[in-house]
Amino acid sequence: MRQFIDAIWLVRESAMIRLTLLAIPLTLMGVGPAAASPHYAATASIAVPDGGWDLVAVDPASRQLFVARTDSVTAVDLTHGRSVRSFGKLDRGHQAIPIPGTHQVLATSGKDNTAYLLDASDGREIARVPVGANPDAAIFDAISRRAFVMNAKDGTVSVLDPVRARVEATIPMKPGLELAAITKGRALFINNEEASEIESIDLRTLKSRATIALPGCEGPTGLAYDAKSDRLISACANGKAAIVDVRTGREMALLPIGKGPDGAMIDEARRMAFIPCGRDGILEVIALDGPGGPKVVDRIKTEVGARTGAIDPTDGAIYLPTARFDPPATPGARPTPIPGTAHLIVVAPQ
DSSP: OOOSSOOOSOHHHHHHHHHHHHHSOGGGGTOOOGGGSOOEEEEEEEEOOSSOEEEEEEETTTTEEEEEESSSEEEEETTTTEEEEEESOOSSEEEEEEOTTSSEEEEEETTTTEEEEEETTTOOEEEEEEOSSSEEEEEEETTTTEEEEEETTTTEEEEEETTTTEEEEEEEOOSOEEEEEEOTTSEEEEEETTTTEEEEEETTTTEEOOOEEOTTOOSOOOEEEETTTTEEEEEETTTEEEEEETTTTEEEEEEEOOSOBOOOEEETTTTEEEEEETTTTEEEEEESSSTTSOEEEEEEEOOTTOOOOEEOTTTOOEEEEEOOEEOOSSTTSOOEEOTTOOEEEEEEEO
């Protein structure tokens, strides 16, 4: 995963990028008119505690959103639009995912190589499960009732039983594993940031399968799957989104997007995909069913640093964590988050 607050850029540079984007007509940027898709706009901001953040997940059953933080998990009440509490003790948390049908949250902790099972109702630690080196993204498979933890440093995938709180299998892959998606063909696809390709695992046998090359896509992180078209969308660090046909195992298109993405989301009900680009401070809106395949149809101005996010499937609202920053003291250094400014941007269909 890219650095926690992936804001290595100067605030001056970020401001210039935003001004440039506003000055360029969308048609010159290769973007179709926004009228071709539902209208989206930033509608609200939800304050959260200060501190680093990474991946975000929504639990539609409890109407809660979970943000993995540097040292804990933050829960947000989506019904009332407010931060509820932070719980758990993590050491560089990367992801917190709800376990459907329970009150449990599985949180990955990168520096201590541990997956924590936490009770979201009272914040209690249920169990800690040793996994591979630098566990990053995680995903839950509703069919097998297993969680899969991507260990970025040693390039393995831990198959975790949340009921017994134990690792049942460890699948060797390649270092650099990022976000994952599960397809209707019972395959787990995983972006590999270092190799710029997609790894895959057969969920029936828990064996690795052939990789998918991503020519023109550098440093893929965010990954989303559209079951209707059987396609993957991979967010690339070099300002591209790779569209992959799962049936053929080939990249079929590259779309222009902003810089600094670290997530990809699909709203299957509205047939839209979204990629938050934290360096440019924009949210790319991609129509999935247009003529000629997926196409960027709008770019919503968000904020610098908003590079991960999650969709609430109940209403289509998108939640993007970020903060405001002071300029760095020296050129090339990271900007410093301003105390009291950490928040979630809410982008919703109008």
